Amino acid sequence: MRRLLFIAALLAGCGVNPLPVPPELGGEISGSTCLPCDGTIRVAGEPGSAKNADAVWLVNLDRQSEPLLVPVANDGSFEALMDALPGDEIRLQARRDELRSVPLDLVATVDAVLEPAARPLADCFVVEPELELDDATVGATSFATLTLSHDCDTSLTIDSIALRAPAPAFEIAAPVAPFVLAPGETTTVTIQLTPEAAGLVEEVLLIEVSSPEPDRRPVTLFGIAD
Known part of the structure; x- marks a missing residue:
């Protein structure tokens, strides 16, 4: 216990700040x-x-x-x-x-x-709700991949993967929907960011599922343009 207190005091004396509390x-x-x-x-x-x-x-x-x-x-x-x-x-x-x-x-x-919002396949179709792309200079391109994990008992039909609203800075490079994932199969969606102006670039990607039940996975895409 004394050793832990000593380490804590030492870190405080060295000016080590705690991690910021997220919103x-x-x-x-x-x-x-x-x-x-x-x-x-x-x-x-x-x-x-x-x-x-x-x-x-x-x-x-x-x-x-x-x-x-x-x-x-x-x-x-x-x-x-x-x-x-x-x-x-x-x-x-x-x-x-x-x-x-x-x-x-x-x-x-x-x-x-x-x-x-209803997410009937939440237990077996897992997608992260956000994807941060690497910073890119204006006119240059950065890439990121989003993993779609499918552990449902039956095949999963993905009808569309599209941006909520037009956003020229983002492009969905692959795969092309519609397609079917077999039980236990995973795939990756490749997103590229080519900013046209400096600052935060942001839009929502919508993954729409029709089978075995209608479902949706929104993913907020964002990156910083230098």
Whole structure:
């Protein structure tokens, strides 16, 4: 025990800082219809819903509208008005500087209530929710691969792999959908980033499954252009 205390004191004396606490998103997040504005819903996070964050990023996965980045209040609450219709899926993420929370995917119901997005194949079709590509200078290209792991009992039919909205900086190099994965088979999706301007480049890749059950895997692609 004394040795551990000594090591901790030594590290503190050497100026070793603890790892930064990542943002978190949770608690009560609600939706309501905006009566004066047809086709718009109000997304609100109650106090404490966004922790260690200074902003929340929101994007409608079923529309090509621009994502929103709204500030987080001191009490951890936030509010946004966004274009959405019943059945649309919304991805939210708490952010602070370059740190990001695990994305949260919610679906707007007929009453604009937000419910967790259904993922019926979550136990056997595994895809990471984000993919960070290496930094690239403007006009140059970087590559990254996304692994699709399939452990379902029956074959998996992937109907499409496409960007939510046009984004010239990103290109899906391979494979070409539709295709079928046998039980236990994995494959990789190759993404390339060729930025046209400096700064953060970001878009959502949608992987749509039709069999054995309809399902979806959104993947946020992002990279920095120098």
